[in-house]
Amino acid sequence: MRTLIAMTLTHTELTMGTVGEAMTPGILTCQRTTQLTAVARMMAAHRVHAIVVFDHGDTLEPWGVVSDLDLVGALETGAVAGTVAGSPVVSVTVDDTLMHAAQLMREHATTHLVVVSDGPSSLPIGVLSTLDVVRAFSLQG
Numbered sequence: 001m002r003t004l005i006a007m008t009l010t011h012t013e014l015t016m017g018t019v020g021e022a023m024t025p026g027i028l029t030c031q032r033t034t035q036l037t038a039v040a041r042m043m044a045a046h047r048v049h050a051i052v053v054f055d056h057g058d059t060l061e062p063w064g065v066v067s068d069l070d071l072v073g074a075l076e077t078g079a080v081a082g083t084v085a086g087s088p089v090v091s092v093t094v095d096d097t098l099m100h101a102a103q104l105m106r107e108h109a110t111t112h113l114v115v116v117s118d119g120p121s122s123l124p125i126g127v128l129s130t131l132d133v134v135r136a137f138s139l140q141g
Contacts, residue, residue: 020094022136032082050112
């Protein structure tokens with residue numbers, strides 16, 4: 001017989017930890033016009049669940065994010081990344097708390113946040129996923 005243990009996290013516990021401690025550094029990118037088959041190949045080859053989408057041009061600001069769920073939902077459409085990507089990008093900095101990141105994920109109904117540098121350029125430097133947040137919380141207490 002298995003015994004279930006109920007565990008409740010308090011608000012204080014949830015504010016511990018920063019995005020920088022839990023994020024996955026580095027990003028994989030594609031253009032809005034990239035075929036979803038190419039996006040799927042990148043996800044599979046690098047074992048990631050999200051690809052950051054950039055628009056044409058010289059900007060270093062991400063346009064959107066294609067998640068594995070976005071891709072699965074559009075398999076039969078022959079769409080391109082820009083068609084299925086969640087946009088605009090929801091971003092956080094390395095110094096933001098995990099509680100703040102989790103709140104943004106809920107508010108924007110997204111599973112991935114783009115982590116940007118905390119400076120004037122706001123360059124994308126990583127990704128924070130719901131799994132990263134869950135993993136960080138599992139290590140507490």
